[in-house]
Amino acid sequence: xxxxxxxxxxxxxxxxxxxxxxxxxxxxxxxxxxxxxVLRLMNGLYIQRLAPMLRVAIPxxxxxxxxxxxxxxxxxxxDKGYGHFTTRQNMQFNWPTLESVPDILADLAKVQMHAIQTxxxxxxxxxxxxxxxxxxxxIEDTRPWCELIRQWSTLHPEFAYLPRKFKIAVxxxxxxxxxxxxxxxxxxxxxNEVGDMGFEVLVGGGLGRTPVIGKTLRKFLExxxxxxxLDAVLRVYNLNGRRDNKYKARIKILVNALxxxxxxxxxxxxxxLIKGQELRLPEAEIERVKGFFKAPxxxxxxxxxxxxxxxxxxxxxFAAWYKQNTRDHKQAGYxxxxxxxxxxxxxxxxxxxxxxxxxxxxxxxxxxxELRSTHDQNLVLADVAQRDLFALWLKLQDLGLARANVxxxxxxxxxxxxxxxxxxxxxxxxxxxxxxxxxxxxxxxYDLGEIQLKISGCINACGHHHVGHIxxxxxxxxxxxxxxxxxxxxxxxxxxxxxxxxxSIEQDQVVVVIGxxxxxxxxxxxxxxxxxxxxxxxxxxxxxxxxxxTHQRSAA
Amino acid sequence: MALIKDQQLSCxxxxxxxxxxxxxxxxxxxxGDAVLANGADDxxxxxxxAGKLSMIAIEFDTFADGRGFSMARMLRRQGYAGEIRxxxxxxxxxxDFMQRVGFNAFELRDDQDALQALQKIGEVSVxxxxxxxxxxxxxxx
Ligand code: HEM
Ligand code: SF4
Numbered sequence: 019x020x021x022x023x024x025x026x027x028x029x030x031x032x033x034x035x036x037x038x039x040x041x042x043x044x045x046x047x048x049x050x051x052x053x054x055x056v057l058r059l060m061n062g063l064y065i066q067r068l069a070p071m072l073r074v075a076i077p078x079x080x081x082x083x084x085x086x087x088x089x090x091x092x093x094x095x096x097d098k099g100y101g102h103f104t105t106r107q108n109m110q111f112n113w114p115t116l117e118s119v120p121d122i123l124a125d126l127a128k129v130q131m132h133a134i135q136t137x138x139x140x141x142x143x144x145x146x147x148x149x150x151x152x153x154x155x156x157i158e159d160t161r162p163w164c165e166l167i168r169q170w171s172t173l174h175p176e177f178a179y180l181p182r183k184f185k186i187a188v189x190x191x192x193x194x195x196x197x198x199x200x201x202x203x204x205x206x207x208x209x210n211e212v213g214d215m216g217f218e219v220l221v222g223g224g225l226g227r228t229p230v231i232g233k234t235l236r237k238f239l240e241x242x243x244x245x246x247x248l249d250a251v252l253r254v255y256n257l258n259g260r261r262d263n264k265y266k267a268r269i270k271i272l273v274n275a276l277x278x279x280x281x282x283x284x285x286x287x288x289x290x291l292i293k294g295q296e297l298r299l300p301e302a303e304i305e306r307v308k309g310f311f312k313a314p315x316x317x318x319x320x321x322x323x324x325x326x327x328x329x330x331x332x333x334x335x336f337a338a339w340y341k342q343n344t345r346d347h348k349q350a351g352y353x354x355x356x357x358x359x360x361x362x363x364x365x366x367x368x369x370x371x372x373x374x375x376x377x378x379x380x381x382x383x384x385x386x387x388e389l390r391s392t393h394d395q396n397l398v399l400a401d402v403a404q405r406d407l408f409a410l411w412l413k414l415q416d417l418g419l420a421r422a423n424v425x426x427x428x429x430x431x432x433x434x435x436x437x438x439x440x441x442x443x444x445x446x447x448x449x450x451x452x453x454x455x456x457x458x459x460x461x462x463x464y465d466l467g468e469i470q471l472k473i474s475g476c477i478n479a480c481g482h483h484h485v486g487h488i489x490x491x492x493x494x495x496x497x498x499x500x501x502x503x504x505x506x507x508x509x510x511x512x513x514x515x516x517x518x519x520x521x522s523i524e525q526d527q528v529v530v531v532i533g534x535x536x537x538x539x540x541x542x543x544x545x546x547x548x549x550x551x552x553x554x555x556x557x558x559x560x561x562x563x564x565x566x567x568t569h570q571r572s573a574a
Numbered sequence: 575m576a577l578i579k580d581q582q583l584s585c586x587x588x589x590x591x592x593x594x595x596x597x598x599x600x601x602x603x604x605x606g607d608a609v610l611a612n613g614a615d616d617x618x619x620x621x622x623x624a625g626k627l628s629m630i631a632i633e634f635d636t637f638a639d640g641r642g643f644s645m646a647r648m649l650r651r652q653g654y655a656g657e658i659r660x661x662x663x664x665x666x667x668x669x670d671f672m673q674r675v676g677f678n679a680f681e682l683r684d685d686q687d688a689l690q691a692l693q694k695i696g697e698v699s700v701x702x703x704x705x706x707x708x709x710x711x712x713x714x715x
Binding site: 253 | 638
């Protein structure tokens with residue numbers, strides 16, 4: 019993966035000292051509250067209900083084992099011994115003190131990490147496919163491009179005070195695992211009809227209170243012009259995005275107001291002025307950055323492979339784990355391993371410090387000392403030889419991280435909700451606990467197949483409920499926490515926004531309603547039909563009938 | 575109000591113009607050659623007329639209004655060589671970025687310590703972007 023040179027290191031070291039001075043001046047009363055708010059957000063520090071929350075950047079989800087060890091150490095030293103992986107591949111600490119943040123940043127800088135631009139109205143951490151560079155269905159590795167975007171966007175002087183946050187996601191395979199259609203900019207790396215590599219550029223996707231699917235802004239962008247084009251889009255947005263109302267300030271609102279064609283014409287006019295100039299990427303620079311992402315020293319297929327059929331027969335749980343939690347690798351004899359952070363005892367995406375140290379050791383032993391965080395709040399060991407799988411599985415069991423539920427109902431996305439978040443209207447973690455307690459029959463979950471359950475504690479949609487096959491949104495009504503269901507959303511290639519099922523459901527009825535929805539699916543499905551396919555075929559009527567029909571009867 | 579210009583504390587300098595760009599456009603020949611502009615002004619028109627101006631003061635109504643950064647960048651990009659002065663809600667935590675996009679003068683907010691502010695220029699000494707100060711990313715130098 020990318021390794022800092024002296025230049026990168028100088029930048030983050032100096033940034034730490036800059037932030038240290040800002041914190042000092044704030045505590046001395048020299049920076050007004052509102053101004054410091056913006057400064058600390060640009061460095062990932064929120065003030066939450068009970069404590070500050072620090073979001074650490076994991077650029078495009080890629081980490082060295084040493085970096086995860088440092089996160090573990092930080093959680094022990096400055097926090098309560100655990101951290102939380104977010105849907106944008108970052109890590110959040112829930113309990114640091116404001117005064118300790120400069121020291122945390124200095125520790126992070128020792129392992130080439132930081133919290134730069136993890137919040138605030140600026141260009142955020144660029145995210146991508148957690149299987150980049152290894153998946154069997156990949157067209158082109160996205161990581162070098164993400165790194166180039168990381169560099170260009172880091173401390174960009176012109177785009178630090180945008181109308182609102184700006185998120186970029188890059189996908190480079192036939193299945194979109196980066197939710198690129200619900201980002202401010204989504205980039206799809208592909209080969210066109212004549213075999214040239216380039217980007218399709220989507221613009222104006224996003225969630226929050228006005229969910230929108232991104233629209234194609236440019237069908238094909240020559241890769242050398244990636245940064246000139248991004249620069250043009252950002253400049254048009256910076257100058258024209260709304261600043262009078264923060265709920266209407268995202269680029270999606272501007273694009274919808276102007277229409278994508280008129281917006282595209284403005285970008286085109288600006289781009290013509292800068293295209294081919296200083297930000298055009300020289301071939302040598304592209305090659306230099308690609309050089310950081312070369313394939314590791316894989317064993318030959320003969321040495322890496324192992325016939326696992328006997329082991330499967332002896333250990334059915336291992337077989338189930340292999341089926342659910344591993345994926346095809348492009349290198350013969352290797353598998354991609356998903357370490358599910360979705361067990362019965364912890365909140366989705368949470369890991370404690372022992373687990374972090376444990377996973378780091380497994381990465382050292384089995385996966386070239388690297389690991390990745392995913393959009394659905396899991397971790398990935400990307401390069402594990404088949405012959406090591408059983409040993410790895412045993413060790414994951416010891417860490418409590420071998421639950422074979424990836425892609426199932428209990429592999430949920432969940433925002434922190436009222437337990438932590440000051441914007442929340444309702445609790446969410448209680449729902450994930452209830453779902454885990456109620457739906458604990460693995461055979462039932464496997465039979466249901468792929469179902470994405472996504473839960474947010476308020477309209478800001480951090481839990482991506484709009485694009486969940488089943489989405490749940492917490493709202494407050496008359497002092498009570500109730501939950502709105504949406505069905506039929508997706509963040510994959512067939513991206514769509516879910517539609518509201520009907521009136522809100524009380525907290526203690528949420529799992530009952532999930533059960534009813536699943537029952538209707540099982541009754542309606544034809545051979546091999548997925549949950550999403552059934553909803554798209556039969557519509558909402560049978561689901562409504564079951565959920566509200568029976569409710570009304572039981573209430574009467 | 576303290577003014578930093580060309581990386582020094584300035585004691586003698588032209589006053590910040592009160593002439594708004596919109597008024598200057600309709601003002602005729604005696605309107606002078608210095609204007610006050612902000613993010614709401616007609617930017618293409620400002621860019622087109624910049625050659626006639628020796629100073630453009632760009633006003634930040636609030637520090638969070640980042641439009642002025644792009645305005646300065648675009649002026650410098652087309653070769654504007656006059657003074658670009660940041661005025662309004664201007665504080666030390668932004669003047670490094672301001673300088674990098676092309677501002678060369680800063681009229682600081684009243685609560686700002688000018689000497690301290692001077693030291694903020696170049697606090698982060700390496701950049702990944704091309705800047706008005708000519709310092710570019712590693713692959714461009
Ligand atoms: C606990 C503190 C948090 C606060 C105060 C917070 C705040 C917000 C706000 C205000 C928005 C809406 C932005 C908009 O509509 O323009 C948002 C969106 C979002 N947040 Fe959070 N968030 C928090 C935690 C998280 C966590 C834990 C995750 C991941 C699990 C997350 C991921 C996201 C994502 C993916 C979006 C959607 C982006 C979009 O609208 O396109 N946030 N957040
Ligand atoms: S969706 Fe709402 S409750 Fe959940 S983390 Fe985001 S802002 Fe907080």
